[in-house]
């Protein structure tokens with residue numbers, strides 16, 4: 484099905500070939516996305532002919548770099564329907580959640596308060612809250628899943644209380660591809676006076692985002708899953724909320740005035756960007772957003788959710804395969820093969836130039852819930868197509884023969 488405006492997108496990605504120049508069936512985009520040449524070029528130029536520091540230089544190269552860095556922030560804001568002063572550059576989603584947990588959490592949580600997470604969260608949306616819970620005396624509650632692996636919002640409605648100060652949920656699960664009913668989650672959280680943080684790591688590369696429409700309070704995602712470089716991510720928060728949050732890292736660039744008696748801090752977003760920032764990464768993220776936006780986010784969603792549905796249909800035909808997660812997936816399919824450890828499957832598939840992920844996917848509580856130590860996971864990107872599915876299914880059938 485032609486869901487993308489340009490069917491030849493694969494040629495933009497040098498990483499999609501093997502060393503021998505053969506097609507690499509890369510099905511691990513949920514871990515990290517391959518980069519289009521436009522992003523590689525943007526990064527090379529930023530590190531090369533354009534390179535200088537930002538914010539401090541009086542010479543023109545530095546002034547240019549500062550414009551580039553701030554243009555990247557405006558591009559992110561535009562991409563997610565936000566104001567530029569609400570966009571904080573961080574190293575990735577993990578750092579974004581840690582920032583909220585420490586800055587907002589330490590200032591707002593106390594003994595008796597509750598933090599609501601869900602059974603399918605990534606470790607990066609669990610452990611920061613545990614650390615802060617330990618320091619503040621707040622306690623963590625876990626929202627259960629429906630039978631098909633969605634965060635159960637009926638259950639959330641029943642268990643939320645006025646003691647819950649924050650609800651932190653994956654917008655799309657990195658293991659199951661489940662899509663959260665985000666607007667309802669926001670309504671439920673706000674009805675008890677709690678804030679809602681959404682982990683948008685798997686959403687930002689696959690769905691059109693509009694912060695106003697979503698009505699959450701915090702949103703985080705990583706650049707490297709959005710076809711940009713590693714080392715850059717975004718924390719978005721409402722202006723008033725960010726403005727009321729204390730800094731968490733101290734250093735250069737986040738201050739107004741420094742004296743040994745006391746320092747005062749810059750307004751957000753600078754307050755949360757101590758030190759020389761990820762200049763080249765931000766500029767390359769800008770190029771990545773230009774790239775995906777030109778293909779249209781709605782087409783990307785249709786493309787990858789369509790591939791996930793097709794893969795599920797094909798895997799259902801194979802007796803030894805057990806499928807996890809909902810029928811409607813954003814582009815991520817987890818499964819297990821009877822009598823074959825996912826790692827063995829991954830190794831055999833690798834011989835056929837098919838790359839999947841095997842393991843707990845940084846979601847051990849979800850593995851416990853599914854009753855397996857690990858799953859095999861195929862995840863699609865904008866460059867995936869039906870030939871990747873065919874190669875995966877061939878590899879699974881060969882594995883079945885080997886283990887028979």
Ligand code: PMP
Pocket residue numbers: 513514575576577578605607608653655656657682684685705845
């Ligand atoms: N949350 C989800 C849902 C993820 O998929 C990931 C990455 N696997 C993360 C958080 C963490 O992102 P990062 O490692 O880029 O900080």
